[in-house]
Amino acid sequence: MAGIFDFVPAIVLLPFVSFLVALAVGNRLPKGGAFAGIVATAGSFLLSVATFFTVSGGQTYNQTIYTWANGLDGAVTLTFGLLIDPLSAMMLVIVTLIATLVHVFSLGYMNDEGETGLPRYYAGLGLFTASMLGFVVADNLLMAFMFFELVGLCSYLLIGFWFREPGPPSAAKKAFLVTRFGDYFFLVGVVAVFATFGTAAFAGSESFPHLAEQALHGEHSVNTFGFEPRTWFTIVGLLVLGGVVGKSAQFPLHTWLPDAMEGPTPVSALIHAATMVAAGVYLVARMYGFYALSPTSLSIIALIGGFTALFAATMGVVKREIKQVLAYSTISQYGYMMLGLGGGGYIAATFHLMTHAFFKALLFLGAGSVIIAMHHNENMWEMGGLKDKMPVTYYTFLSGSLALAGIVPFAGFWSKDEVLYETLVHGLGGSPILLVAYAMGLLAVFFTGFYTFRMVLLTFHGEPRSQTARDPHGVHWNVKGPLVVLGILAATAGLVNMTPVAELTGLEIEFLHQWLGHGIEGLTSHHYVELLESQAGYHAAEIGPIVPGLVSLALALAGAGLAYFLYNDAEPTEHTDKLGGAKTVLYNNYYQDEYQVWLANSLVQPFSRGADKFDQGVVDGVVNGVSSVSLLSGNRVRRIQSGVVSNYAVLLTLGLTALILGFGLLGGWF
Amino acid sequence: MVPPQYYLLLSAAVFCIGLFGILTRRNALLFLMSVELMLNAANINLVAFSYVWGNVTGQTFGLFTMAIAAAEVAVGLGIILVLYRDFGDVDVTKVTTMRW
Numbered sequence: 001m002a003g004i005f006d007f008v009p010a011i012v013l014l015p016f017v018s019f020l021v022a023l024a025v026g027n028r029l030p031k032g033g034a035f036a037g038i039v040a041t042a043g044s045f046l047l048s049v050a051t052f053f054t055v056s057g058g059q060t061y062n063q064t065i066y067t068w069a070n071g072l073d074g075a076v077t078l079t080f081g082l083l084i085d086p087l088s089a090m091m092l093v094i095v096t097l098i099a100t101l102v103h104v105f106s107l108g109y110m111n112d113e114g115e116t117g118l119p120r121y122y123a124g125l126g127l128f129t130a131s132m133l134g135f136v137v138a139d140n141l142l143m144a145f146m147f148f149e150l151v152g153l154c155s156y157l158l159i160g161f162w163f164r165e166p167g168p169p170s171a172a173k174k175a176f177l178v179t180r181f182g183d184y185f186f187l188v189g190v191v192a193v194f195a196t197f198g199t200a201a202f203a204g205s206e207s208f209p210h211l212a213e214q215a216l217h218g219e220h221s222v223n224t225f226g227f228e229p230r231t232w233f234t235i236v237g238l239l240v241l242g243g244v245v246g247k248s249a250q251f252p253l254h255t256w257l258p259d260a261m262e263g264p265t266p267v268s269a270l271i272h273a274a275t276m277v278a279a280g281v282y283l284v285a286r287m288y289g290f291y292a293l294s295p296t297s298l299s300i301i302a303l304i305g306g307f308t309a310l311f312a313a314t315m316g317v318v319k320r321e322i323k324q325v326l327a328y329s330t331i332s333q334y335g336y337m338m339l340g341l342g343g344g345g346y347i348a349a350t351f352h353l354m355t356h357a358f359f360k361a362l363l364f365l366g367a368g369s370v371i372i373a374m375h376h377n378e379n380m381w382e383m384g385g386l387k388d389k390m391p392v393t394y395y396t397f398l399s400g401s402l403a404l405a406g407i408v409p410f411a412g413f414w415s416k417d418e419v420l421y422e423t424l425v426h427g428l429g430g431s432p433i434l435l436v437a438y439a440m441g442l443l444a445v446f447f448t449g450f451y452t453f454r455m456v457l458l459t460f461h462g463e464p465r466s467q468t469a470r471d472p473h474g475v476h477w478n479v480k481g482p483l484v485v486l487g488i489l490a491a492t493a494g495l496v497n498m499t500p501v502a503e504l505t506g507l508e509i510e511f512l513h514q515w516l517g518h519g520i521e522g523l524t525s526h527h528y529v530e531l532l533e534s535q536a537g538y539h540a541a542e543i544g545p546i547v548p549g550l551v552s553l554a555l556a557l558a559g560a561g562l563a564y565f566l567y568n569d570a571e572p573t574e575h576t577d578k579l580g581g582a583k584t585v586l587y588n589n590y591y592q593d594e595y596q597v598w599l600a601n602s603l604v605q606p607f608s609r610g611a612d613k614f615d616q617g618v619v620d621g622v623v624n625g626v627s628s629v630s631l632l633s634g635n636r637v638r639r640i641q642s643g644v645v646s647n648y649a650v651l652l653t654l655g656l657t658a659l660i661l662g663f664g665l666l667g668g669w670f
Numbered sequence: 671m672v673p674p675q676y677y678l679l680l681s682a683a684v685f686c687i688g689l690f691g692i693l694t695r696r697n698a699l700l701f702l703m704s705v706e707l708m709l710n711a712a713n714i715n716l717v718a719f720s721y722v723w724g725n726v727t728g729q730t731f732g733l734f735t736m737a738i739a740a741a742e743v744a745v746g747l748g749i750i751l752v753l754y755r756d757f758g759d760v761d762v763t764k765v766t767t768m769r770w
Contacts, residue, residue, distance in 0.1 A: 638770040639770060641769050641770045642766065642769055642770075643765070643766030643767060643768050643769030644762065644763050644766055645701070645762040645763075645765075646692075646693065646696070646762060646763060649692045649693055650693060653689060653692075653693065
């Protein structure tokens with residue numbers, strides 16, 4: 001029977017077809033191939049929604065589609081397959097929805113602004129979406145890795161879209177290289193998973209999280225290379241985490257993300273909300289059954305996440321460009337997701353992934369709208385007063401900002417609050433290290449509220465501070481439409497999982513808990529909770545979600561209020577100047593770039609020089625030596641070919657004599 | 671019956687004469703003759719052992735050798751004719767164009 005699951009490959013293939021169409025005949029299509037992309041992503045979206053409803057009916061799908069390397073005699077078999085469970089079904093809907101809206105928005109941002117090279121742009125968007133969707137439905141780690149890399153490639157192509165200017169190509173290279181650095185560890189991790197378990201499947205009784213669990217119970221033996229099983233699983237988990245840290249822009253590999261703002265704004269929306277950056281967090285959620293076995297990995301994830309959330313939020317406070325503020329807010333929000341995952345809040349992190357996808361896409365598209373209006377000037381100090389000129393953008397942007405700052409009842413409040421709550425209860429329940437991460441996350445709430453409203457107030461309130469702000473460029477339906485859709489979602493998406501309200505009223509309204517609680521055995525949130533308790537020693541302390549929720553709300557309001565107090569003037573002054581030296585440090589991103597460049601110049605470069613010398617001198621030397629020896633000896637030996645037949649006869653005779661003598665001596669004739 | 675040692679001595683002597691000819695002569699025709707001597711030395715051996723063991727296989731091979739020798743002479747004489755035509759001489763030490 002042809003069920004909806006038979007059409008799941010089409011979700012991935014449709015954007016890929018739009019990539020091919022835009023690449024091949026995009027020049028001859030109206031709007032440079034935009035319609036092909038819109039039709040394809042909208043089709044994917046509809047199929048994803050249908051899949052979503054089928055999954056909500058209790059069906060799941062885990063099927064190998066294509067075996068591309070058949071392992072003989074116990075060797076590993078490499079396959080492509082589909083895994084559709086509640087998590088991936090939800091992610092499919094998010095990715096396809098955002099991709100569709102980004103395509104529509106691009107009509108306003110790219111086509112109407114008269115950009116050239118549009119087929120290349122739409123081809124890139126199509127491939128980007130297809131890669132991310134392939135990553136989402138991947139049923140094994142190797143397939144996930146391959147699509148992970150494709151996502152990285154597409155980000156390179158799109159960030160460097162305006163390749164004739166100096167900035168974008170350099171930012172694209174940086175994004176590619178920094179994420180690549182993390183992916184090295186990921187690749188080693190994939191190989192380690194194969195070497196340990198002989199499989200990289202995510203789900204089923206022969207999947208690696210399940211085998212790892214059995215190995216810890218002593219029911220199944222795996223090759224752990226001489227380590228304790230738990231130690232080894234921690235090592236493997238941390239190797240894979242390398243890729244996650246790179247892609248999800250966590251400290252210390254976050255430096256590529258702010259530079260990636262050089263790309264077109266719709267691309268930034270796609271990268272930050274739905275595709276590339278989300279891939280890292282999604283991967284941890286996908287193989288959460290494996291991470292849940294190792295309390296060490298979980299603590300490291302939580303600490304990285306908490307630290308990144310705070311660290312990035314402080315940098316967002318002083319930036320002048322609207323997209324820079326958003327970039328640091330993205331890093332910070334992904335830090336929250338990592339904090340949630342490490343803190344034992346699988347559902348909370350997934351929830352935040354979802355709400356963040358909506359409100360961050362909204363904010364980027366809103367920023368894109370402002371940038372159109374401002375004739376591509378991104379400096380917030382030259383904006384101001386745009387509230388009355390572009391009300392649709394203002395109110396949707398405000399909705400996204402309230403969600404980002406975590407003000408009740410917008411989406412971000414519910415999810416961020418749940419992340420913090422889960423971390424807190426597990427921290428109090430016997431994992432004190434989580435409390436450190438929690439404290440950093442909580443502090444970051446204040447900074448988030450501050451920088452968000454600083455951005456809103458500087459951009460939209462006060463008096464216009466430049467000629468372009470007094471007379472902004474208008475935007476069309478293709479910009480406003482996506483903004484309105486996302487604005488509504490940013491306001492309401494949080495309502496699907498209102499844990500504090502459920503606690504207060506006793507209603508069964510935690511829909512996301514129910515949603516992620518069913519599905520494939522071993523991939524449900526119930527199973528993860530069991531694992532966290534039995535394996536990682538995570539126990540939930542008995543505190544209600546109300547008080548921690550009020551604390552974080554109060555902090556967010558305090559941050560927002562401080563911003564309102566400081567910047568709600570007609571002519572706001574740059575109050576961050578009062579920070580003095582601290583501002584310089586923050587404005588220069590804690591000199592992270594300088595320090596990484598220093599590392600590259602003074603450590604990696606000499607090492608590479610040494611390796612180059614070794615390669616040129618020793619390796620090539622041996623090879624060249626062998627060849628020159630044979631060249632020289634050939635040069636000498638060929639002289640015996642004198643052309644005189646008598647000499648040959650002499651050599652023949654001498655050779656025969658020597659042969660007979662040799663035989664005679666060895667054979668014992670004499 | 672003549673003991674086989676005599677045949678072997680005769681064969682060795684003929685072979686050595688042929689070898690000597692190849693190592694010392696410069697005339698291509700003499701080369702060819704020397705090669706023939708060496709072949710016939712081998713033939714003597716074949717026939718002698720055939721005679722000793724009372725088995726005709728050796729003699730059969732002797733006939734084969736003669737046929738091959740005849741063919742070889744035909745080819746060899748052809749080469750010598752070409753040599754003479756191209757170089758005006760049959761001195762093997764002067765024809766040294768096929769070398770490194």
